[in-house]
Structure formats: structure tokens, C-alpha cells
Amino acid sequence: xxxxxxxxxxxxxxxxxxxxxxxxxxxxxxxxxxxxxxxxxxxxxxxxxxxxxxxxxxxxxxxxxxxxxxxxxxxxxxxxxxxxxxxxxxxxxxxxxxxx
Ligand code: FES
Numbered sequence: 001x002x003x004x005x006x007x008x009x010x011x012x013x014x015x016x017x018x019x020x021x022x023x024x025x026x027x028x029x030x031x032x033x034x035x036x037x038x039x040x041x042x043x044x045x046x047x048x049x050x051x052x053x054x055x056x057x058x059x060x061x062x063x064x065x066x067x068x069x070x071x072x073x074x075x076x077x078x079x080x081x082x083x084x085x086x087x088x089x090x091x092x093x094x095x096x097x098x099x100x
Contacts, residue, residue, distance in 0.1 A: 004042070004044070005040055005041040005042050005044070006043070006044045006045070006057055007037065007040045007041055008041075009041060013030070015030040015031045015032055016030065016031040017029070017030060017031070018030060018038070018085050018086070019088065020086070021090045022093070023093055027039075027043075029041060029042075033085045034080065034082065034083060034085065035070060035083045035084070035089070036061070038085040039070070039080060039091065045057050045093070046058060046070055047069065048093065058080060062081065062082070063081060063082040068080040068081045070091050070092065070093065071092040071094070072090060073090040074090065
């Protein structure tokens with residue numbers, strides 16, 4: 001497991017691994033992680049703020065604040081805190097160029 005994430009896993013390390021990509025970089029999570037847990041285990045932030053230079057890492061962690069939007073290479077935007085990570089997911093911290 002990467003040591004460069006914002007969060008560090010302290011328990012349940014025996015769940016099956018899940019491979020995913022974040023901004024083209026190969027990453028690893030565990031089955032049952034949310035996208036937020038998976039990404040912050042591998043990176044300091046989920047995405048960049050649209051209002052300034054700060055990175056964002058979620059706020060409410062229960063699907064209410066919309067601070068954890070991320071994008072999939074296939075197009076759909078997701079809430080990282082309420083979306084389970086899935087094998088082969090290709091996530092982006094920035095919206096695709098053609099995003100409205
Ligand atoms: S952290 Fe608030 S909606 Fe995901």
C-alpha cells in the first residue's frame with residue numbers, strides 16, 4: 001500500500017485488493033472501500049477546488065456536501081464518499097476537458 005496518502009489504514013487489511021487508476025497512475029485499494037477511502041489512501045486530495053488553489057478531500061463523508069466530486073474517464077461524475085471502489089475504475093481528479 002502506498003505511503004503517500006492522506007489517510008493510513010489501521011485495520012481490516014485482509015480484504016481482497018482492488019486495482020484502480022487515479023489520473024493515469026496505478027493504485028490499489030481494498031474491496032469494500034469507498035472511492036474516497038481508496039483515493040485518499042493513495043493521494044493527499046480527491047480533486048482541486050474550483051474556487052482557489054486548495055485541494056479538496058471531502059467534508060461530510062455522507063453524501064450531503066458535494067465536496068468530493070470526482071470524474072471517471074468514461075464520463076460520469078461521482079461522489080467519492082458514497083461510491084464503492086470497483087476493479088478497473090479509472091478516476092480523474094479534474095473534470096474532462098469537455099465537461100460542461
Ligand atoms: S464528502 Fe460530502 S458529499 Fe461526499
